[in-house]
Structures are given as C-alpha cells and as structure tokens.
Amino acid sequence: MPARLRDLSRLLKQFDIQVVEPGKGSHWRAVGVRDGQRVTFPIPAHNGSKTEIDDKYIASMCRAFGLSLSEVYGMLRGELRSVTR
Amino acid sequence: MASCELTVMVTRSESISREWVGHCLELDVVSQGTSPAHALNMVAEAVAIVVLDDLSANRDPLKFRSRAPVEDWEAYGRVIRESQLVNFSEIGDGSGVKSLVVTMNLSVPKHPAMDVEEDDERLPVVPVRTMAEYAHNSLVC
Numbered sequence: 001m002p003a004r005l006r007d008l009s010r011l012l013k014q015f016d017i018q019v020v021e022p023g024k025g026s027h028w029r030a031v032g033v034r035d036g037q038r039v040t041f042p043i044p045a046h047n048g049s050k051t052e053i054d055d056k057y058i059a060s061m062c063r064a065f066g067l068s069l070s071e072v073y074g075m076l077r078g079e080l081r082s083v084t085r
Numbered sequence: 086m087a088s089c090e091l092t093v094m095v096t097r098s099e100s101i102s103r104e105w106v107g108h109c110l111e112l113d114v115v116s117q118g119t120s121p122a123h124a125l126n127m128v129a130e131a132v133a134i135v136v137l138d139d140l141s142a143n144r145d146p147l148k149f150r151s152r153a154p155v156e157d158w159e160a161y162g163r164v165i166r167e168s169q170l171v172n173f174s175e176i177g178d179g180s181g182v183k184s185l186v187v188t189m190n191l192s193v194p195k196h197p198a199m200d201v202e203e204d205d206e207r208l209p210v211v212p213v214r215t216m217a218e219y220a221h222n223s224l225v226c
Contacts, residue, residue, distance in 0.1 A: 001100065002098075002100045002101050025130055025134075026127060026130060027116065027127070027130055027131055027134060029134065037142065037144075037149075038142065039138070040134060040135070040138040041135070042114070042116065042130070042131040042134040042135065044115075044116045044117045044118075044127055044131070046117075046118060046119070046123070046127065052101050052104070053117075054098045054099075054100060054101055054104065054106050054115075054117050055099070055100050056098075056106045056108065056115050057106070057115040057116070057117065059115075060108070060113050060114070060115040060153075061115075063113060063151060063154075064113070064150075064151075
C-alpha cells in the first residue's frame with residue numbers, strides 16, 4: 001500500500017522522527033535517532049508532499065529506523081492511532 | 086580520492102502506476118522516479134545525502150548502514166542470470182523492460198572514516214545529478 005509523503009511525514013513525527021523539507025533537491029529528510037546516533041534518511045519527493053511513496057521505500061525506511069513495518073502500515077491504514085511503546 | 090562501486094536495481098513499482106523504484110543494495114537506500122533514468126538520478130541524490138550525512142558524523146556509510154535484505158540480493162542475482170547487457174541510452178522510458186541493474190561509481194574526497202580502496206587520484210568527482218549519464222552499461226531484463 002503506497003502512502004502520500006504528507007501522511008508518512010505525520011506518522012514519522014509520532015516516532016520522534018522529524019521530516020525536513022530541503023531548500024533544494026528532490027528529497028525531504030527524515031531525521032531520527034538510531035542506536036544513539038542521529039540518522040538522516042532521504043524521502044523521495046519529486047512531486048512535493050503529494051508524492052506517492054512506494055512500498056519498497058517504506059520497508060527500507062522502517063529498516064533504517066528500526067520501526068515495525070506492520071505497525072507503520074497499521075497506522076497508515078488508520079487501524080492504530082498511536083505508537084505502541 | 087576514494088571510490089567504490091554500488092549496485093542499483095531499478096524496477097517498475099508494483100503499487101504506483103508509471104513509477105520506477107531504484108534500490109542501492111549496499112546501503113539499502115531506496116528512491117523512485119517516473120522513468121528508469123529519473124529513478125537512477127533520484128537514487129544517486131539519495132545516496133549522496135546518506136553518504137554526506139555519515140561522513141559529517143565521521144562514520145563510514147558502508148559500515149554504518151545495513152545492506153539490503155537477502156531477498157533483494159537474490160532478486161539481483163536473478164536479474165543478472167536472466168538479463169542482457171545494453172547501453173543505458175537505449176532504455177529510454179523503459180518500454181519492454183521489467184528491471185535493470187546499474188553499477189554506480191561513488192567517488193569522494195579521501196576521508197578518514199571511509200575504509201575504501203584508494204583509487205587513481207585523477208578520478209573525477211562525479212556530480213550526483215549526472216550519475217545516470219555515467220551508467221553507460223546496464224543489465225536489463
């Protein structure tokens with residue numbers, strides 16, 4: 001299930017991952033912490049906040065930040081309202 | 086100057102019409118575009134963001150970032166076995182192409198964090214935005 005960048009951006013904030021729109025380039029930046037280190041992961045945004053993000057990207061983003069893919073999809077589908085900690 | 090080769094798999098998106106997904110397997114970095122060339126340029130930009138982020142934190146991206154999962158490497162192996170070598174310029178909008186593999190050369194000024202093989206110092210720094218122009222040969226199936 002692809003997701004709009006703006007929906008993904010709202011979701012990531014719940015995991016304390018900030019999403020930054022750059023001044024130039026075609027990627028926004030997801031900035032979070034992994035294993036105590038600040039990590040930046042680019043998000044494709046060639047169509048701005050309306051960009052539809054492919055499932056393959058969502059899976060790689062979950063791996064990069066150590067997120068549960070099923071939990072992320074549950075939140076995207078609206079089945080889970082908040083992060084399970 | 087230090088350089089290394091990165092493997093990029095470009096495939097049609099299974100969920101978004103007319104979209105292509107590019108995946109750098111060594112760094113598990115994914116991006117996407119509206120054509121194979123666009124996807125490749127997007128992956129190059131994404132790789133540059135990741136590499137610069139890691140180098141600024143004094144990390145070797147090839148050690149800090151995880152490689153793509155084994156199933157993605159297996160898919161790469163299948164493409165290698167089933168594909169033919171073509172000039173990248175022949176791919177165009179990707180009509181008739183299911184997936185392609187491109188080897189991307191990453192060149193960075195020598196950095197203490199990166200433990201890569203030192204190469205010819207005359208090797209030019211490849212601007213990120215023109216990476217697709219350097220993908221002269223691609224494996225396509």
